[in-house]
Amino acid sequence: MIRVLTVASEIFPLIKTGGLGDVVGALPRALGAAGASTTTIVPGYPAVLDQLPDAVAVHHFTDLFGGPADVLRCTAASLDLLVVDAPHLYARAGNPYLGADGLEWPDNGIRFAGLGAAAAAVGTGSVPGLAFDIVHAHDWQAAMAVVYLRFHDGARPGTVVTVHNLAFQGRYPASLFPRLGLPDSAFSLNGMEYHGDVNFLKGGLSYADRITTVSPTYAREITGVENGMGLDGLLRYRAGVLSGIMNGIDDTVWNPATDPLIPARYARARLGKRAANKAVLQRRMGLDESPNALLVGVVSRLTSQKGLDMLLDRLDDLAADGIQLVLLGSGEPELEQAFVSAAEWHLGAVGCVIGYDEALAHLIQAGSDALLAPSRFEPCGLTQLYALRYGSIPVVSRVGGLADSVIDANEAALAAGVATGIQFWPATPEALGDALHRLLSLWRDRPAWEQMQRNAMAADVSWRGPASRYVALYRSLLADRS
Ligand code: ADP
Ligand code: GLC
Numbered sequence: 001m002i003r004v005l006t007v008a009s010e011i012f013p014l015i016k017t018g019g020l021g022d023v024v025g026a027l028p029r030a031l032g033a034a035g036a037s038t039t040t041i042v043p044g045y046p047a048v049l050d051q052l053p054d055a056v057a058v059h060h061f062t063d064l065f066g067g068p069a070d071v072l073r074c075t076a077a078s079l080d081l082l083v084v085d086a087p088h089l090y091a092r093a094g095n096p097y098l099g100a101d102g103l104e105w106p107d108n109g110i111r112f113a114g115l116g117a118a119a120a121a122v123g124t125g126s127v128p129g130l131a132f133d134i135v136h137a138h139d140w141q142a143a144m145a146v147v148y149l150r151f152h153d154g155a156r157p158g159t160v161v162t163v164h165n166l167a168f169q170g171r172y173p174a175s176l177f178p179r180l181g182l183p184d185s186a187f188s189l190n191g192m193e194y195h196g197d198v199n200f201l202k203g204g205l206s207y208a209d210r211i212t213t214v215s216p217t218y219a220r221e222i223t224g225v226e227n228g229m230g231l232d233g234l235l236r237y238r239a240g241v242l243s244g245i246m247n248g249i250d251d252t253v254w255n256p257a258t259d260p261l262i263p264a265r266y267a268r269a270r271l272g273k274r275a276a277n278k279a280v281l282q283r284r285m286g287l288d289e290s291p292n293a294l295l296v297g298v299v300s301r302l303t304s305q306k307g308l309d310m311l312l313d314r315l316d317d318l319a320a321d322g323i324q325l326v327l328l329g330s331g332e333p334e335l336e337q338a339f340v341s342a343a344e345w346h347l348g349a350v351g352c353v354i355g356y357d358e359a360l361a362h363l364i365q366a367g368s369d370a371l372l373a374p375s376r377f378e379p380c381g382l383t384q385l386y387a388l389r390y391g392s393i394p395v396v397s398r399v400g401g402l403a404d405s406v407i408d409a410n411e412a413a414l415a416a417g418v419a420t421g422i423q424f425w426p427a428t429p430e431a432l433g434d435a436l437h438r439l440l441s442l443w444r445d446r447p448a449w450e451q452m453q454r455n456a457m458a459a460d461v462s463w464r465g466p467a468s469r470y471v472a473l474y475r476s477l478l479a480d481r482s
Contacts, residue, residue, distance in 0.1 A: 001035060001037045002035060002036040002133050002478070003039075003131060003132045004031065004036050004038045005039055005122060005123050005132040005134070006027070006138070007040075007116070007119040007137040007138065008020065008024040008041075008042055008139070008141070009096055009097075009112065009115065009138075010024060010042070011024045011040055011042050011081075012024070014079075015047050015096060017095065017097070017356075019247070019380065020139060020164045020165075023138075023164070023247050024040060025077075026249070026250035026253075026463060027467065028040065028079055029463075033464075034464075034468045036470070036471050039082060040080065042083055042084070043083075043084050043089065043111070043114075043115050044072070044084050044085040044086060044090050045091075045092070046092070046093060048083055049083065051076055051077075052072065052083060053074065053076065055073065057070040057071070058071055058072070058073045058130070059122065059126050059127050061118070064086050065086075065089065065110045065114045065179070067088030067089070069085060069114070069118065070084075070086075071083070082122060082127075084114065089107075089110065089114045090111065102333075108170070109170065109176045109198070110179065112170060112200065113180055113200075115141060116137075116143065116147065117144065119142065119145035119148075120135075120144075120145050120148035123135040123149060123156070123157050124152055124154070124155070124156055133157055133474070133478060134478070135149060135156075135159050136160040137160070137204055137208075139162070139164045139168065140168055140169050140170035140201035141200075142161075142204075143170065143201050143203060143204025144180075144203065145204075146203070146204040146207050147186060147203040147204060149207075150186075151182055151186060158477045158478055159208045160208060160210045160211070160212060160473070161208040161210075161211050161212075162211075162212045162214065163201070163212070163213040163222070164214055164380075165379050166201075166228070166379070167229055167305065168201075169194075169199050170200030170201055171194060172197060172198050172199075174187070174193075176198050177198050186203065190206060191206050192206065201231070202231060202234065205235065205238065206234065208241070209480070209481070210243075210473055210477050211235070211238055212242070212243050212245050212470075212473065213242070213243075213244050213245075213379060214244070214245065214379045214380035214401060215244050215245075215247070215379060215403075215405075216245075216246065216404055217399070218244055218377075218380065218399075218400040219242055221399070223239060223242070227377055245469045245473070246380065246405070247380045247382060247401065248461055248462050248463030248464070249386060249389060249461050249463070250463070254386050254389055254390075255389070256389065261359045261362035261363065262277055262367075263277055263280045264277050264366075266366075271450065274366065275291060277363065277366040277367035278291065278295060278369070281367030281368065282295065282324070285326045285352075286343075286348065287326070288348045288349070293322055294324065294369050294370065295323075295326065296318075296326075296368060296371070296372050296436070296439075297326050297327075297364040297370070297371045297372070297387075298325070298326070298364075298373075299327075299328045299329065299365070300327075300331075300373070302329045302330060302331030302332050302336055303331045305375055305376055306373070306374070306376075307374035307375050307432075308339075308374065309335065310427065310428065311432065312335075312338050312339070313432075314429055314432055314433045315342050315346065319349045322349075323440065324350070325346075326350075326364055326368060327352040327353070328352070328361060330355055336354045339354070340352060340354060365386045365389075366390050368387075368392045369392060370387075370395055370439055371384060371387035372394075372395045372396075373402055374396070374397050375399060377400055378396075378397070378399050378400040378401055378402045379400050379401060380405075381402050381405070384402055384406060385461040388405070388406075388421070388459045389456075389457065389459075390457075391454075391456055391457045392456075393422070393439070393442075393453065394406050394456070395422045395424070396421065396422070397424055397427045398423040398424065399427065402423070406420055407420045407421065408423040409438070409448075417451060419452050420456040422435050422438055422439055423435075
């Protein structure tokens with residue numbers, strides 16, 4: 001077994017704000033089956049500490065960036081966890097990254113440098129009895145682990161950085177650098193210096209032995225100026241160690257045949273039972289309870305990445321075509337307000353819930369006829385994978401992991417009987433409108449629709465393939481270092 005220390009700022013079911021949490025929570029079991037054991041180190045936010053049975057302190061820092069800290073070890077939700085209990089960094093209610101005012105905590109640089117430093121200490125053997133071959137850091141919040149390991153005196157494990165979203169980099173003024181406890185050489189063009197600032201993700205991408213991202217298409221896209229978010233030059237330079245590994249889904253959590261969060265469970269052969277979920281969803285969201293209306297769902301963070309402003313632009317047309325819409329989301333206040341107003345304006349046709357609701361997310365997958373993800377960019381996207389599994393037809397823009405996971409219902413795919421959804425491009429309101437018209441004509445052709453639903457539900461969106469690709473990557477990295 002390859003021994004992996006995973007470093008992350010979220011892990012489902014303990015703490016989740018988006019897909020990162022789902023992935024970090026699901027990977028350990030899949031990797032276990034493929035030949036790698038995982039211990040995951042996460043910050044001790046109150047929501048995490050509240051859910052730890054029998055945690056034992058295995059390491060103590062007298063001063064981890066401004067206060068004492070313990071590393072706790074325990075098993076929770078079948079996950080082998082190390083939790084950095086550092087009250088001065090993490091004992092704050094609510095969102096892991098934002099204060100109640102919706103703004104980033106001003107000391108996020110120090111908070112996640114603390115996670116990285118703790119992970120590097122554990123990764124190099126500070127905890128007796130715990131040794132690791134690989135340290136695998138997810139996103140900028142974990143990337144400092146790789147930077148600290150690069151400057152560690154003595155042997156270190158192999159390092160991997162996975163980029164879930166290049167838009168977030170952890171960029172701070174140069175005045176933070178002296179507090180990080182790194183040699184001056186780290187603050188250079190070849191390290192974590194970026195236009196005079198420190199950039200945590202850049203540090204990780206510069207120093208990691210391997211870089212992955214969460215779909216093959218996104219791996220290509222981020223080496224170009226358009227989607228490189230200012231790091232495309234570095235990513236082109238490191239293209240030899242960069243690869244894309246698609247995410248899977250946790251089918252113990254997302255499986256319509258066993259899902260405890262939906263009213264009527266169903267399988268591919270018993271699609272008729274979905275109708276009961278649709279009726280419950282319509283009622284819950286204040287929509288007309290019409291079985292024949294095409295019901296489109298959205299479950300999303302409300303940010304410009306997700307392209308939902310384009311949907312707002314098309315709402316009048318949608319309603320005129322008799323299409324219903326349900327949206328569950330939270331994020332930018334202007335978008336939240338716009339959807340609340342839209343629901344009031346299109347009473348009975350548009351329903352929205354602003355907030356975060358895991359159970360409603362499942363009901364939308366099980367009760368909607370189609371699921372919309374019109375992102376401007378999308379590293380992988382999980383909601384379209386859940387939609388495939390639940391027989392809700394994904395309608396997606398042709399970017400990143402959306403492009404890699406949905407087979408567009410074009411003439412050839414329909415003739416071959418392999419279509420699983422609809423792709424559109426460019427990411428404009430017009431192209432989105434056209435896609436919804438195509439969706440509506442398919443909806444009116446019930447046999448074609450049901451064929452597409454069966455195809456979608458048969459698509460392999462499991463972690464099996466991806467997990468074996470991660471293990472192959474770990475093996476090749478270890479072979480290079482031996
Ligand atoms: P991202 O990580 O960019 O937000 P993904 O599609 O990868 O996008 O993952 C989003 C995850 O968060 C999915 O599990 C989705 O169901 C969930 N999610 C997003 N918004 C909400 C919400 N408002 N309520 C419940 N779950 C949500
Ligand atoms: C990020 C991306 C999303 C991806 C998720 C999990 O939040 O925005 O596309 O699915 O990470 O990898």
